[in-house]
Amino acid sequence: MEVNPLSIIIVKSDSKGDRLLFRYPYKVETQNDISSESKRRNPYSILINDDVLQNAQQQTSNIHNGQLSGFPDEVLSTLFAVKSELCNRKFELKVNDVRFVGHPTLMQAKESKEDTSFILINIVFALYAQASYSIVTCYYELSKKLGYALVHEENRVGYLSEEMNLMVKTHDEIAAVIEQDRGKSELEAFDLVLERSTLAQCLKSIYHDLCTTGLLNITINQFVTLCFCLPQKAHQFHKKGVIVEPETIDRCLHSLKPYHGMLLLVNFAELLDCVPPSGALMLLKLIEVYNPLKSLQNMASDADLPIDHVYELVGHLVYWAKATIIYPLCETNVYVIAPDAPLYTNSPLVEKFSTEFPGMSLFEVISDFSLPTSIGHLTTPLQQPARQGILAQMVLWMLQHHLLMQLHTYVQFMPNDHGECDEISTEYELGPTVDENHSEMSLDNDDDINASSLLSMSSQPLPVPNTSHRSNTEDQFSAADSTVSDNIVAQPSSSHKSNFSMTQSASLSSDNCDSLASVEDEDKIKELLNVFQEQDRAAVRRIPAASNPEDLALMVKLWQAGYFKGEHHLEEIMYFENLRRSQLLQLLDKFRDVLIIYETEDPAIASLYSQS
Structure with missing residues (x-):
């Protein structure tokens, strides 16, 4: 209720004095209510403490049935017809349980030939005193926009001067009738003003729109269009x-x-x-x-x-x-039932859903999302495209009515800190050394390439590059050379000796290239790992995927960019780093020992619907 205005009031001040031109609503209390209030208590009766407190609360309240009451028009005109020094700035006044907000606007009358003739107009909104700061700010902005619109129309065609004269003339006519006929009420003046004045009709429309939808789209004097939204409503x-x-x-x-x-x-x-x-x-x-x-x-x-x-x-x-x-609708989107979804037996959404999708039950459809579920899990290649389209439409309908919320996958870098790899990390930092076990493995294999592949697929870290074995054991080269030469001898050749020597040179050159590449890979891996702290470095180093420079480089790149702090979901990483979902998921799987994932809603989007 604190969002709705209690009243809208327009007051003017010029050379002819102050005057309350119009307020709406103006029919708050009937004469029967006033007479019954006066007859309610005997002035000579003794009041108990509870009655005194209750009477005090009633006297300090100026709100009756959600409308402003207890303020005579003369008092309101005196309060709101401020001095020129207070114009074109925020006006705010709190009286008991009512807060008045406006933007006094000073303008020069178009019909006046004197430069010193000015009109002060103040459109004031009466609000609940406990209204939040943002609500008060919104009504102040609306008052300012209305003031600027009237200034524009006054400068263009003198619209405000005409409306003011019409309202003042109507009030004077009713006042003269009241002096002759005591049965007439001052409220009839507002009835007549509302009937004659387009500005009064505009203010009435503003009040009702604010109380019903919170959206305004009005045209003042059939020329200036004013759009305004009260988002809280x-x-x-x-x-x-x-x-x-x-x-x-x-x-x-x-x-x-x-x-x-x-x-x-x-x-x-x-x-x-x-x-x-x-x-x-x-x-x-x-x-x-x-x-x-x-x-x-x-x-x-x-x-x-x-x-x-x-x-x-x-x-x-x-x-x-x-x-x-x-997030754009796609098969990989994961949805779950919103925790505050209005799902109950007599919910009007049940019938609304059945009207929109004949033959479908809202509870049956939404039950598929009791647990986080992607749209792709609810569809199969055997389904007709029409069926998949209907499912997409139903998901969109449930999103429009805030029955579903989307979950995104976030990544957090959390290395395992147990000190298990201190020895390995120290060995790696000291540089490559000869590993006897790896040397025996290489010697036992006839093909050094197979040994290299076994090392790369091993789940253990790689403290020793393969090049160290080749450079320190010439027997490997001779074994490889003999194997290659045997294969070449079996092939027909015009010059057996020259072919043999050329092949031997090619083999040595290929091995040297592999050795150089392996050294470069180890140097690159060491350089990439240095970006981590010592304990984190050890945890990353013992992951098999860390032996692949490409995988490690991508992981380090995303880590340095801050994507592994639990603040960026996969869709955001995919977009800004130009990665495919499969590529990113494979990376997360390879480094799952130090990367944990969890699903939650996007806080930027969820904030629209979680504020109560």
């Missing part, structure tokens, strides 16, 4: 009981990335109400290419719009509760 239309503050929306929009997507929450016909005519063309271009399966970057490319303009349009739609931010 507008977002409750999609999810009751949740107050979405503007600061929360700003944080979400600040976190927008090109890989994000957009999901409309209303029909296309309701979108143009939230933008002025100047921005309608750009919005139409975006809507023509809209697809929840597309990213914002793809939609910007298809609509031939800069990505910054797409951000602004999407942000505007999100602020106005016309759209929400999602």
Whole structure:
């Protein structure tokens, strides 16, 4: 209730004095209520303490049935007709349980020939005193926009002067009738003002729109279009009981990335109400290419719009509760039932779902997401494309009604710190040495390439490069040479001796290249591991994949970029590092001993619906 305004009041001040021109609503208490209140208690009766406290609370309350009461028009005009020094700045006044917010605006009358003739206009909103700071700020911004709109129309055609004269004349007519006929009420003046004045009708429409939807799209004097959204009220239309503050929306929009997507929450016909005519063309271009399966970057490319303009349009739609931010729908998306989903037997969403998808039960469909489940797990290649399309539509419908939330996979670097690899790490830092076990393995094999492959596939670390065995044991070369020469002898050749010598040289050259490559790999691995601390280095070093320079280089690159701190999900890593999902998942599997993964919702998107 603290979101709704209690009243909207317009006060003027000029050379003719102060005057409350109009307020709405103005029918708060009836005469029967006032007479019954006066007859309620005998002034000579003795009051007990409870009655005294209750009477004091009633006297200090100026709110009756959600409307402003207890303030005469003369008092309000005196309070709000401020001095010129306080104009064009925030006006805020708290009286008992009511807070008044406005933006006094000073302007020069168009019909006046004197430069010193000014009009002060103040459109004030009466709010609950406990209204949050963001709500107060929103109403202040609305008051300022209304003031600027009236200044524009006054400078253009003198609209405000005409409306003021009409309202003052109406009040004077009713006042004269009241003096002659005591049965007339001052409230009839507001009835007549509302009937005659287009400005009064505009203020009435503003009040009702704020109390019902929180969205305004009005045209003042059939010329100036004013669009305004009260997000604390507008977002409750999609999810009751949740107050979405503007600061929360700003944080979400600040976190927008090109890989994000957009999901409309209303029909296309309701979108143009939230933008002025100047921005309608750009919005139409975006809507023509809209697809929840597309990213914002793809939609910007298809609509031939800069990505910054797409951000602004999407942000505007999100602020106005016309759209929400999602990750583009695809088979790998993982969804689960939202913890606060309004799922109960008599929920109106059950019937609404059956109307949208005849023959389908909401509880039956959503039960598939009781545990985190991807869309791909619910589809099979044998299913017809139409069936897969219906499933996608049902998922989108449940996302629109906030029944599902998407889970993303995050990665955290957590090496195992038990000191088990201190000896290995020390040996590695001292440099390559001869390993007798590895030397015996190489000598036992006829082919040195097989020995190298066995070492690379071993789960143990590689403290000794293969080149050390080849350089220190000439028997390996002779064994390899004899093997190669035997194969060559069996082949026909015009010069057996020259072929043998050339092949021997080629073999030696190939072995030397392998040795050099292996040395370079070991140097590269050592350089990559040096980016870690000593204990973390040991944990990474004993992982088999750390022996592959390419895998280790990619892992170190992502680690240095800060992706393994649990703050970036896989989709974000894939986009900014241009990686395929399979490539990234393989890397995480290879280094699973030091990388843990977990699934949770994207905090930037979830913040829109978790603030109560």
